[in-house]
Structure formats: C-alpha cells, structure tokens
Amino acid sequence: MTSSRPLSVALVGAGPAGIYAADILSKSGLDVSIDLFERMPAPFGLVRYGVAPDHPRIKQIIVALYKILQRGDIRLVGNVEVGKDISLEEMQKHYDAVIISTGSDRDAPLNIPGVDLPGSYGGSEFVSWYDGHPDVPRTWPLDAEQVAVVGVGNVALDVARMLTKHPEDLLPTEIPDNVAEGLRSNKVTDVHVFGRRGPAQVKFTPLELRELGQVPDVDVIVYDEDFDFDEGSEEAIRASNQTKQVVKTLIDWTLKEEEDLTASRRIHLHFLHRPVEILGDGQVEALRTERTELTGDGNVRGTGEYVETPVQAVYRAVGYFSSPVPGVPFDEVRGVIPNIEGRILGADGEWMPGLYATGWVKRGPVGLIGSTKSDARQTIGHLVADAEADLLRARTDDADQVGHDAMLAALESAGVRYTTWEGWELLDAFEHELGAQAADGPRDRVKVVDRNTMTAISRGEEHDGRLY
Known part of the structure; x- marks a missing residue:
C-alpha cells in the first residue's frame, strides 16, 4: 500500500457478516476505503431473506445494520455477483484486499x-x-x-x-x-x-x-x-x-x-x-x-x-450450507472456505495474500449475531496486521485503477446495472408505501420480489410495476 492513498478493501456479501466486518474495519484506525458488494439489489442477506416475516423482533437487526450503512463511509454496490458480473481476479486489480462474507444460502x-x-x-x-x-x-x-x-x-x-x-x-x-x-x-x-x-x-x-x-x-x-x-x-x-x-x-x-x-x-x-x-x-x-x-x-x-x-x-x-465463490477455494465437504482465522488458504495450504473470509462461509452456519461480530473482529484483526506489515496491494501498478471509482467504471463498461445505498433507500421507501396502501389494511412494508423492478426502482428508472 502506498502512502498516497487509503487502503482499498472490498467485501463480498452485504448480510450481517459483511456489514459488521465493514463497520469494524472502518473503526480500526486504518486510512481505508470500503466497498460492500451484494448480488441482490437489496442488502441485509438472510435477515431480509431468511427470517420468517412474523418475527419483527428479529428483523429489528436490520435497523442496526441500516444505521451502519446510512453513515456513508461504507459504500454499497448492489446487484453485482462476483464470478458472473465481475471476476475475483478483476476485483483484486481494483482492491488491496477482498473479504468474502457470502454466508450460507442453501x-x-x-x-x-x-x-x-x-x-x-x-x-x-x-x-x-x-x-x-x-x-x-x-x-x-x-x-x-x-x-x-x-x-x-x-x-x-x-x-x-x-x-x-x-x-x-x-x-x-x-x-x-x-x-x-x-x-x-x-x-x-x-x-x-x-x-x-x-x-x-x-x-x-x-x-x-x-x-x-x-x-x-x-x-x-x-x-x-x-x-x-x-x-x-x-x-x-x-x-x-x-x-x-x-x-x-x-x-x-x-x-x-x-x-x-x-x-x-x-x-x-x-x-x-x-x-x-x-x-x-x-x-x-x-x-x-x-x-x-x-x-x-x-x-x-x-x-x-x-x-x-x-x-x-x-x-x-x-x-x-454455503455456496462457492468462483475463484475462491472451497471445501465441498464442510461447506466453507478453507482459512485460518479468516485468512483464506490456497490449494497448497498457504495464505493467499489479500483474501479473507468472515461469517458462516468462514466457520460454518453456527452461532447467532454475537458470534458473527466476534468472528468479524478476528478476521479484521488479521487484515489490519497485514496492512500494517505492508502485505496488501492491489494487482495493478496503476494507482488510478484502484478503488471505488475505477470499480464503478469497470461495471458500467460491462453494462452491469449496479445499485447503491441511495438506491436502496428509494426501494425501501417504495416498499413502505406499498405497505401503507395495502388493500387488506396498512402494513409496515410489502416486499417487491421481481428483480428487474427492484433494480429499476433503485436506479430511478422506469418500470412496468411488476411486483412479483
């Protein structure tokens, strides 16, 4: 890492594991720029898509996660799937470190x-x-x-x-x-x-x-x-x-x-x-x-x-059970990324510099939110130590190709309809309005299910009103 720019870090997966890790990294004392990638147009992972809708107390976790992302120092880049819309190899050209926090989805x-x-x-x-x-x-x-x-x-x-x-x-x-x-x-x-x-x-x-x-x-x-x-x-x-x-x-x-x-x-x-x-x-x-x-x-x-x-x-x-991320080693028997305390290991059993894991994809689908936070602290602790030892560098000699702006330019060039935090706020407001107008009586929100509609609303584009 050069002294002329902040450390540039990408997290892949915007559920609790990714958001907590990003939050801990943002408060680590490092001069750091953080991008949080999510394959869905909406953040929050299994808290949005894995908790029964009649559990509003559990869904209050979203309120805490919302407040973290609302600060603006962690940038959300949604509707981007690593391995499909962008390769891990290309991501490593734009970031000094990549943290996989994709959770368990099957x-x-x-x-x-x-x-x-x-x-x-x-x-x-x-x-x-x-x-x-x-x-x-x-x-x-x-x-x-x-x-x-x-x-x-x-x-x-x-x-x-x-x-x-x-x-x-x-x-x-x-x-x-x-x-x-x-x-x-x-x-x-x-x-x-x-x-x-x-x-x-x-x-x-x-x-x-x-x-x-x-x-x-x-x-x-x-x-x-x-x-x-x-x-x-x-x-x-x-x-x-x-x-x-x-x-x-x-x-x-x-x-x-x-x-x-x-x-x-x-x-x-x-x-x-x-x-x-x-x-x-x-x-x-x-x-x-x-x-x-x-x-x-x-x-x-x-x-x-x-x-x-x-x-x-x-x-x-x-x-x-977790799913593999293309380009990242994966243990098909245990359903996790091979790692030692969050440092991802290659086929030779050695750390792959700049690659980390946190959450269920790191340790398996056990434990609740408290475990996710302590897990993130462990991974981020190693990342900070590696950064201070000058072990983290993006795979490019062109400083202009490192970081958020270069990544968005690459996505736009590839025609990827990515979404942002501001876009999520538009979608969030839209769902709340659907709830307020529900035919069966007012509700807090009604989810939009159709991905194209979710994306269009988030990007401020015209859409056909298809909700599911």
Whole structure:
C-alpha cells in the first residue's frame, strides 16, 4: 500500500457478516476505503431473506445494520455477483484486499434414500419463497395435507409455523402478495417435526418454541414415549438455562388433555426418531424413521424399531450450507472456505495474500449475531496486521485503477446495472408505501420480489410495476 492513498478493501456479501466486518474495519484506525458488494439489489442477506416475516423482533437487526450503512463511509454496490458480473481476479486489480462474507444460502444435504422424490423440499428454498427472494419461483406447491419437517432448529420451527399459520394472521407482516395468495390455497392439516435426539438436545430457542404454542388455531402435540433424559441430558439442563426453559415448555405440552386439542391444524413434535428413508412411488408418500435411544452422554443409537408416518411432502431443515465463490477455494465437504482465522488458504495450504473470509462461509452456519461480530473482529484483526506489515496491494501498478471509482467504471463498461445505498433507500421507501396502501389494511412494508423492478426502482428508472 502506498502512502498516497487509503487502503482499498472490498467485501463480498452485504448480510450481517459483511456489514459488521465493514463497520469494524472502518473503526480500526486504518486510512481505508470500503466497498460492500451484494448480488441482490437489496442488502441485509438472510435477515431480509431468511427470517420468517412474523418475527419483527428479529428483523429489528436490520435497523442496526441500516444505521451502519446510512453513515456513508461504507459504500454499497448492489446487484453485482462476483464470478458472473465481475471476476475475483478483476476485483483484486481494483482492491488491496477482498473479504468474502457470502454466508450460507442453501440446504445442508440429507443423505437418505428418496430425498430426490417430488414432494421433498429444502427448507431454505421454502423460506426463500415466503420471504420473497427474487431468484426462486413465485408459486409453491401447498397441496399436501400431512407434511414432515426434518430438523430441530429454529428454521424447522419457522417452516412448521409458516405451513400451519392461517394467511390472515400473516397479512399484517411484509409477505409479498404472491405468498399470501399461495398460502390461501394451503391444504395442510398436520405437520410432523422429527429430531433424532431427545428433548434436551434440540436446538430451538425458548422464545421460538413458546411462540409455536401461540399460533391461532394450531395445536402443538408432543408424545410421552418421545421423552427420555439420560445423564448427558440432565447435565445439559443443569448447564444451560436456555435448555431448561425449552424442556419445561415441552413437558408442559405433554400435560395437555386430548379434549383441549380443538384446532384445525396441528404441529406434532417427535423426538428420538432418526429419518432413514423417504418413501413413495414417483411422489412422497411417507417418511420412515428409526426409533433411537439415548446412550448416557446425550448421544443416541438406533434401536432397530422403524416407524412410517404417512406424509405427502418432506421439508429438510437440517442446516444451511454455503455456496462457492468462483475463484475462491472451497471445501465441498464442510461447506466453507478453507482459512485460518479468516485468512483464506490456497490449494497448497498457504495464505493467499489479500483474501479473507468472515461469517458462516468462514466457520460454518453456527452461532447467532454475537458470534458473527466476534468472528468479524478476528478476521479484521488479521487484515489490519497485514496492512500494517505492508502485505496488501492491489494487482495493478496503476494507482488510478484502484478503488471505488475505477470499480464503478469497470461495471458500467460491462453494462452491469449496479445499485447503491441511495438506491436502496428509494426501494425501501417504495416498499413502505406499498405497505401503507395495502388493500387488506396498512402494513409496515410489502416486499417487491421481481428483480428487474427492484433494480429499476433503485436506479430511478422506469418500470412496468411488476411486483412479483
């Protein structure tokens, strides 16, 4: 880095990981110019496209992220996909360092027979549909009356809740019109959620679980035979107040009397069931599970007893998985970019100077916002040290080709319709206005789903009014 210009850094991915890393870098004391690239026309990543619309408290995270970008010292460059609109190699000509913060955007694999049958869906695909992601179909098949959800994390609960919640109870949220329309035709009566371990090992948060029991006209049913606690379970309950609250809520539900179960839709929580096969002849017809038993340490083993639950659809919610970024090494087994504390490693196991990773694409899809912040601090700490050691340089000898202006010129030359923070504010205002004018009553916002319309609004261009 020359003393005549600031360090020029690009981040790829404008979700919480990228925004927090940019914020920490901006306050590091370095003389630094920061550009934040996002393949969507809108920022905020999974907070916008991975959180159920009836979770406004979680979506308040957007308020904090909004305030960071609103300052103006971190420039947003949206609707730009690295590897498609611009190569990593070209990006490295314009920036001294590149941080990959693309998160996890697809489902972790569930390797059981029948997983590819029609009617077997990735949970993240369904989440993307009801959250109005521009890159997924506008319709969703909701003709199954009995459904299985595999997984015992918050995404599994979101999927189960959204499948059973009546559309009129979602109208006050920001769901797009096509999602509301699709949910009106939903035929579901029963959703079965399966986890292979016991009640003390589930990954639900207490708040998410309690909310499940408050959905209008939906009963939550648990089964006495699915409850078992070994020493590992008791230790987990003693060690974690969160686990204790989850177990208490589940036990309380076992005390419900049958005559109290009067709702038109039901969510069944099954523990100690390991999914082994999705059954069907050309279409999902049932999920086969093996009963498991605890082994004393909180883990389980199979019992050889099998159960078949008739269902017409299976949703896999066993975790998220990252996608590779062209030009960046990727571990296809673990679903992460090979790195040491955020420094990206090449095929030879050595650091690739100027390349960093942060967030789920760095460490895997675990942890909440607090983990994302501490993760970013680690990566940025190494970047700052490398900059101070004069190890970071753009791959060009022409100083005029380094940084924001040169990058935008390259995008314009390539005909890329990129968007900016000011463009996001235009789109944000447009969505709020749609919400205010909603036919079913005022809402905070209604999402625009169509990518071309999102881009046109953000760029101040004429558009045909197509919202989805």
